[in-house]
Amino acid sequence: xxxxxxxxxxxxxxxxxxxxxxxxxxxxxxxxxxxxxxxxxxxxxxxxxxxxxxxxxxxxxxxxxxxxxxxxxxxxxxxxxxxxxxxxxxxxxxxxxxxxxxxxxxxxxxxxxxxxxxxxxxx
Numbered sequence: 001x002x003x004x005x006x007x008x009x010x011x012x013x014x015x016x017x018x019x020x021x022x023x024x025x026x027x028x029x030x031x032x033x034x035x036x037x038x039x040x041x042x043x044x045x046x047x048x049x050x051x052x053x054x055x056x057x058x059x060x061x062x063x064x065x066x067x068x069x070x071x072x073x074x075x076x077x078x079x080x081x082x083x084x085x086x087x088x089x090x091x092x093x094x095x096x097x098x099x100x101x102x103x104x105x106x107x108x109x110x111x112x113x114x115x116x117x118x119x120x121x122x123x
Contacts, residue, residue: 049115
């Protein structure tokens with residue numbers, strides 16, 4: 001036995017760096033319990049991952065504005081305008097995924113350092 005199977009996770013790329021950082025006393029954003037929940041359930045809800053200001057910036061100035069200005073969807077009047085959401089989904093609205101790819105607010109969210117670090121921990 002060359003020992004590679006017992007500690008392969010701790011020696012590969014990110015996990016080796018993570019282990020080194022933890023040994024140096026740097027804090028991980030997610031606990032072992034949270035990571036285990038993600039492995040078990042395939043999803044993880046992290047309370048307060050973003051500040052109220054960050055959420056407002058992303059929702060009010062980002063998603064809501066994009067939906068209203070570019071697609072004619074008013075989140076405060078979905079009864080009248082919600083039908084336009086169907087055209088934004090490659091699955092015709094099922095699954096809750098909107099195909100909105102390039103707005104600045106979405107890039108800002110995708111590259112948010114705290115969220116990126118959490119994602120790396122889960123890999």
